[in-house]
Amino acid sequence: MNFRDSSTWVFRALWMQRTRTFLTIVGFSIGIAAMVVLSALGEGLRVFVLNEFTQFGSHIIAVNPGKTETFGIGGLLNTTRPLSLSDATAISQMPNVEEVVPLVMGNAKVKYNQRARYTDVAGVGGAADKAWKLEIAQGRFLPTDDLQRARPLVVLGSKVKEELFAGINPVGRFVRIGSERYRVIGVVAPKGEFLGTDLDDMVFIPAGKGMQLFNRQSLMEIDIFFNPRSTSEAMAHRISRLLIERHGFEDFTLTTQDQVLVTMDNILSILTFAGAGLGAISLLVGAVGITTILMITVTERTAEVGLLRALGGTTQTVRMLFLGEALVLGLIGGICGVLLVAFLLLLIYLFVPALPVALSPTIVVGALGISMLIGLLAGSQPAASAAKMTPIDALRAE
Amino acid sequence: MRLFDQLVFNRQLFMRHRVRTVLLLLAVSIGVASVILLTSLGEGARGYVDREFSALGNRILIVLPGRKETTGGGPPIYGASPRDLTLEDANALGRIPGVLAVAPIIAGTTTIAHSNRSREVITLGSTDAFFTVRQLNVGMGRLLSARARTEPLAVCVLGVKVKRELFGSRRALGQWVRVGDRRMRVIGVLEERGESLGLDMRDMLVIPVRTAEQLFDSPGLFRILLDIAPSADSDKIQEQTLRVIRKRHDGEEDVTVISQDSMLAAFDNILATLTMAIAAISSISLLVAGILIMNISLISVSQRRKEIGLLKAIGASSRQIKQLFIGESLLLISMGSALGISVAFALIFVFAGLWPSFPLQPPTWAVPAALLVAFGTGLVFSIMPAKRAAALDPVLALRGLQH
Numbered sequence: 062m063n064f065r066d067s068s069t070w071v072f073r074a075l076w077m078q079r080t081r082t083f084l085t086i087v088g089f090s091i092g093i094a095a096m097v098v099l100s101a102l103g104e105g106l107r108v109f110v111l112n113e114f115t116q117f118g119s120h121i122i123a124v125n126p127g128k129t130e131t132f133g134i135g136g137l138l139n140t141t142r143p144l145s146l147s148d149a150t151a152i153s154q155m156p157n158v159e160e161v162v163p164l165v166m167g168n169a170k171v172k173y174n175q176r177a178r179y180t181d182v183a184g185v186g187g188a189a190d191k192a193w194k195l196e197i198a199q200g201r202f203l204p205t206d207d208l209q210r211a212r213p214l215v216v217l218g219s220k221v222k223e224e225l226f227a228g229i230n231p232v233g234r235f236v237r238i239g240s241e242r243y244r245v246i247g248v249v250a251p252k253g254e255f256l257g258t259d260l261d262d263m264v265f266i267p268a269g270k271g272m273q274l275f276n277r278q279s280l281m282e283i284d285i286f287f288n289p290r291s292t293s294e295a296m297a298h299r300i301s302r303l304l305i306e307r308h309g310f311e312d313f314t315l316t317t318q319d320q321v322l323v324t325m326d327n328i329l330s331i332l333t334f335a336g337a338g339l340g341a342i343s344l345l346v347g348a349v350g351i352t353t354i355l356m357i358t359v360t361e362r363t364a365e366v367g368l369l370r371a372l373g374g375t376t377q378t379v380r381m382l383f384l385g386e387a388l389v390l391g392l393i394g395g396i397c398g399v400l401l402v403a404f405l406l407l408l409i410y411l412f413v414p415a416l417p418v419a420l421s422p423t424i425v426v427g428a429l430g431i432s433m434l435i436g437l438l439a440g441s442q443p444a445a446s447a448a449k450m451t452p453i454d455a456l457r458a459e
Numbered sequence: 460m461r462l463f464d465q466l467v468f469n470r471q472l473f474m475r476h477r478v479r480t481v482l483l484l485l486a487v488s489i490g491v492a493s494v495i496l497l498t499s500l501g502e503g504a505r506g507y508v509d510r511e512f513s514a515l516g517n518r519i520l521i522v523l524p525g526r527k528e529t530t531g532g533g534p535p536i537y538g539a540s541p542r543d544l545t546l547e548d549a550n551a552l553g554r555i556p557g558v559l560a561v562a563p564i565i566a567g568t569t570t571i572a573h574s575n576r577s578r579e580v581i582t583l584g585s586t587d588a589f590f591t592v593r594q595l596n597v598g599m600g601r602l603l604s605a606r607a608r609t610e611p612l613a614v615c616v617l618g619v620k621v622k623r624e625l626f627g628s629r630r631a632l633g634q635w636v637r638v639g640d641r642r643m644r645v646i647g648v649l650e651e652r653g654e655s656l657g658l659d660m661r662d663m664l665v666i667p668v669r670t671a672e673q674l675f676d677s678p679g680l681f682r683i684l685l686d687i688a689p690s691a692d693s694d695k696i697q698e699q700t701l702r703v704i705r706k707r708h709d710g711e712e713d714v715t716v717i718s719q720d721s722m723l724a725a726f727d728n729i730l731a732t733l734t735m736a737i738a739a740i741s742s743i744s745l746l747v748a749g750i751l752i753m754n755i756s757l758i759s760v761s762q763r764r765k766e767i768g769l770l771k772a773i774g775a776s777s778r779q780i781k782q783l784f785i786g787e788s789l790l791l792i793s794m795g796s797a798l799g800i801s802v803a804f805a806l807i808f809v810f811a812g813l814w815p816s817f818p819l820q821p822p823t824w825a826v827p828a829a830l831l832v833a834f835g836t837g838l839v840f841s842i843m844p845a846k847r848a849a850a851l852d853p854v855l856a857l858r859g860l861q862h
Contacts (some may be wrong), residue, residue, distance in 0.1 A: 088747045095743045111604040127568035127579055140568050168525025169541045170713060179526040179713065239541030264529070274541050276677060312570070312579075339737065342493045343744040346486045350751040357758055445696070458677035 067378075071385045074302075078358070085354045086394045089432070092347030093398025096340030097428045098405060103333030105418040110325060113255065114318070117193060118411050121318040124152075124295055124304070142312035143279030146208045146269055149186065151307060152283065154299060157291040160188035160303075162209065163268040163282040167275040171215075171264055171381040172237040173225040180221055181263040182238065184271015190249070195260075200232040201249030203267055215243035219251040220261040238266065239274045272453030295315040344431075348439040351390050355383065355443035366447055367455025376448040383444035384437060391436020395429045465752050466519040469787050472759075480791070483748075483755060486658075487833060488802060490745035495803035497741045499829070501734030506818040508726045508830030518693060519592060519719045522683040522700060526715050540707055543679035546668060551707055552683060555699045562589040565671040566681040571664055572637040573625045580621055582638065582664045584671020592686040595660060596778030600632045600647035600680060607667035614645040620661035624831065634719025638666065639674050693718050698841035734822060742832045748795075756844035760784065767848055770855030777849035784848050788841035796833050798825060 075082045081216050126144040146163060153161040165184040183189075187205030190197060202216055215236060222231055232247045243266060252260040268280065297315050305311050348394050360364070366379055406418050461505075473480040525540035549563035565584035570577050583589070586608045589597075602616055615638060622631050631645045649660060672678050687696050697716050705712050760767070767780060803821070810819050 081754050084750055084757070088750040088754070090748070091743065091747050095740065099740065130615070142568070144491040158508055167540055168527065168713075170711065181527065250809070276543065276679060278676060315577070340743075341741050342489065342741055343747050346744045347488050349482055349486040349489070350747065350754065351750060353479055353486075354754060354758075356478050356482070357755075 065258045067382055067385060070382055073385060074358070074362075075389065081354055082390070083388055085350055086397055088350045089344075089394030089436075090390065090397035090401060092340070092344035093395050093428055093432050094401040094405070095343040096431075097399060097402045097424060099336030099340040099404060100333050100424055101402065101418050101420050102352045103329070103336040104355035104421055104424060107326070107329035107333060110329060111322065114322060114325060119318050119322070120287050120289055120291075120293070120296075122285045122287065122293065122300060123314070123316045123318075124148075124285070124300065125281070125314045126279050127312065127314065140279050142308070144281065144283060144313060145278075148304060148307060149268075149280065149283050150208055151303060152285055152331050154271075155303065157288045157296065158285055159193045159288050160186075160286040162186045162189045162192050162286070163280045164282040164284060165268055165271040165275060165277060165280050167271065169238050169274065171217075171221060171225065173231075173234065176225050178221060178224050180218075180337060181258070181387055182271065182274065183263055183265050184268040184274070186268055189226075189265065190385075192284065195252060196250040198248045198250040199230070199247070202247055202249075203265060208269055211267035213241055213243045213270060214246045214267065216247040216249060216265040217245060218249050218259075218261040218263040218265075220259070221264055222248045238264070241270075241274070243270075258352075261306050293319050344435065345392065348435045351387060351394075351436060351439035354390075354444060355440055357385055357445070358386070359383065359443045363450065363455050366450055367452050367457075370450070370452035371456060379450075380448040383447045384440050387436045387440020388433055388442070389436075391432045391434075391439070392429065394436070395432025396434065399425055399428055461648045465783060465786050466790075468783065469790050471665035472787065473791075476759075479755060483752060483791050484798055486748040486751050487745070487792055487837075490742070491796045491799030491829045491833055492803040492806075493741045493744055494738055494832070495821050495825050496806060497737045497799065499803075499807055500736050500820050500847075501730060501737050502822040502825075503817055503819040505727060505730040505734070506820065508730065509723065510818065512723050513549065518687050520685040520687055520693065520697060520700065521717045521719070522685065523681075523717070524679065524713070526713050538678075540713055542711065542713055543677070543715060544683060545678050545680060548704060548707055549680065549683045551703050552685060552700055553694060554683050555685075555703060557688050558685050559688050559698050560588040560591050560686040560688070562586060562592045562684040564589065564670055564682045564684065565675060565677070565679070567670055567671070567675045568758075569639040569664070569674065570637075571621065571625065573634065574753045576625050577619060577637075578624050580618075580662060580664050582666060582671065582674075584666050584668040584674070587669055588686075589665065589684070592679050592684045593660075596650040598650040598849040599650045600645070602647050603667055607669070609669065611673055612667045613641060613643045613670065614646045614667065615643045616649060616665040617645055617665040618649050618659075618661040621664055622819065635824065638664065639675060641670070643670070643855070693720060700819045712752075738825065738828060742829070745832045745836055746828070748833075749840040752791065752837055753840035753844060756784060756788060756841050757769045757847070759787075760844050760848040763848075764851065764856045767851050768853045768858075771851070771853035772857060780849040780851075781845040784845035785826035785841045788837050792833050792837035796830055799829070824840065 123142065124144060126140045126142055149161050149163040152158060163184070163186050167182050167184075169182045170179050171182075172178075185203065186208060187203045189195070190202035194204070197216075198219065200216070203214055204212075206212075207263070215238065217231060217236075225231070225236065226234070231248060233246050235242045236245060237243070249261075249265070254260065266274070272278070272280070285296070285300065294317075297317050301311065301313075301315055304313055368374075369379060369382075403420065406420055409418055492781050522544065524544040526544075546563055549561050552558060553561035562585055567584075568579055569582045571582075574580075585603070587603045587605050588608075590602045596603075597616075600616075603612075603614070603803065606612060607614075615636065617625075617631060625631070625636065626634070631648055634645050635642050635645075636645060643666065649665075651661070666674070685696070685700070687843055688694060695720060700716050701712055701714070704714050721841075770780060807819050807821070810817075
């Protein structure tokens with residue numbers, strides 16, 4: 062039996078039982094669709110988070126004081142091993158370093174005349190706008206002068222500006238933060254949230270002022286943006302050597318952006334797999350459906366199988382024919398499922414554009430591959446029982 | 460036709476098509492079991508969080524320095540604010556009626572060293588009240604005394620892991636260790652206890668709050684924990700806390716107060732939503748099973764044409780035929796559901812034996828919801844085949860003809 066004959070046989074068999082073929086495919090494609098939608102959601106989330114992280118470039122190294130990673134917020138606590146502004150200055154003089162952003166964060170009341178607002182205060186360096194891709198709406202960002210001699214200047218986030226200076230140009234005016242007066246020199250354009258922190262509800266002051274304001278001896282973090290000519294490993298190595306030289310021993314933690322990305326990627330991939338696994342349950346039920354229907358088909362077509370065998374078809378041929386039927390069911394189910402998903406994603410895209418979904422070619426190809434594989438597995442038992450029939454008994458069955 | 464007759468009739472059918480019946484049962488039970496198992500995973504996570512919180516057994520208010528105007532966002536976790544939250548603030552909060560104990564906390568990281576071994580650890584500066592509020596017990600030696608509230612004693616209490624890393628199996632009590640740039644005597648080792656609320660107490664060091672002030676050269680408290688009386692109204696105490704702080708901070712309300720109840724409620728909400736979503740996703744498998752049932756019923760209608768014709772010929776009404784087919788589906792569903800429920804509970808039982816610390820239990824609504832979806836889809840998808848069977852013309856059907 063050549064390929065054309067067998068495919069005609071398979072398709073005619075499926076066509077003769079349109080209703081049941083249709084229903085089997087519907088069931089199976091719902092299973093595939095469930096799996097694909099969930100993995101597309103997982104994948105979308107992964108892409109979204111990774112984009113959030115890489116929007117500042119991937120050549121970043123963060124240094125935190127203390128050599129422990131417990132809490133993941135080591136920098137927020139007090140420490141007996143401070144990272145100082147002169148550490149930041151020293152790092153900024155290294156080759157291949159483009160920007161260095163010292164960082165100290167806290168919470169304070171910002172006051173202008175009678176209006177006041179409790180908000181996040183970021184003590185940063187003058188390069189933070191370039192490093193974090195902040196756009197300046199009015200005025201300019203903090204000056205990049207000597208970190209040690211910080212001047213009381215402040216740049217407002219857009220929301221803080223709205224709350225304190227609705228309708229007034231704030232540049233040149235003075236606000237009170239803590240016990241000191243700061244001159245407003247600029248306003249940052251709306252930027253939105255970054256991982257849950259509202260960058261608009263924040264004011265930026267020089268890092269040295271921030272340390273005074275919050276009475277801290279140490280920076281919480283130093284972010285180093287380096288030039289792509291160097292690799293993260295080489296940079297991390299050199300920075301750690303420099304700091305060890307300055308402090309006497311290793312009392313800080315370096316985190317490269319690459320490490321963060323790998324960790325995030327791992328976590329989010331697990332999430333994608335979990336989603337796919339949830340969907341796979343429906344697929345399993347769909348597979349049981351294919352097996353059931355093929356079992357029925359085999360019994361119904363006993364005579365046909367007998368005839369085929371009597372005419373010289375081998376057990377192999379019979380097995381292949383039924384497997385082929387299962388494979389086609391699985392494949393068509395898979396294609397319908399993917400189309401269903403594409404339609405759903407289009408709806409999501411049109412009505413909830415904020416929800417990140419991504420249907421990658423890998424997922425589509427994977428889904429089709431899995432549906433064929435499951436079709437084959439589901440068909441193996443019925444095909445085996447069809448092949449097992451002896452021609453005489455099968456012919457006599459009617 | 461009586462119910463009993465119908466059951467006998469259906470039993471005969473199931474026996475005749477054993478393979479088909481078994482596969483259908485399999486499909487339905489996979490769906491039902493997955494709904495129950497997956498929701499109990501979600502519910503288990505919820506129970507776990509609940510238990511972690513209530514393991515403390517008391518009600519806690521947490522006061523953190525700093526405040527954000529926008530409500531609903533995260534709390535100000537930075538713990539830095541121009542006006543420090545001080546030990547004096549903590550003492551003032553202790554005088555609020557209904558507050559049983561106050562534990563001020565200064566937190567930081569330091570190096571602790573003994574002979575040639577050293578380790579970076581999180582160090583908490585607090586008082587004897589800390590151990591009461593967090594319900595930590597001593598494993599060896601003793602905990603901080605009441606003197607730790609006011610005096611910078613050079614003593615420390617180690618977490619189990621810190622003790623093990625520095626001293627191995629040797630005796631730690633009474634030994635001198637170097638913490639930052641100070642020498643302190645080890646007076647106690649905490650009882651072995653797992654992670655609690657994300658805080659690994661095994662890898663920590665507790666020193667008197669005044670000592671921590673000196674060590675970190677800062678009077679700023681990281682948190683104040685208030686243990687409130689079971690009879691006290693948490694909201695009222697929260698209000699009073701803010702009032703006391705306002706009075707002490709020149710009219711500024713620059714702290715955030717979080718109650719344990721509200722944290723628990725937030726967790727509960729998230730996990731409950733997650734569980735519902737999982738339940739919805741896993742019930743898709745029941746939909747697929749429903750379609751399979753419809754498919755099989757259609758096949759069985761066409762195979763049993765003669766039988767139906769005979770039934771009609773001896774006086775069965777269309778209604779009865781319909782009832783017969785729908786009944787068959789529902790019977791299948793109920794057997795499949797029973798199987799699925801038993802499998803799910805068996806697995807939960809096995810799981811509970813293997814990991815007793817994780818409370819795996821289906822939420823109360825899981826079984827009814829799974830049954831509802833299973834029977835709902837079963838009913839919907841068997842109506843069409845049943846109608847088709849009922850519409851058959853008895854004479855033609857008896858002859859085995861299509862129309």
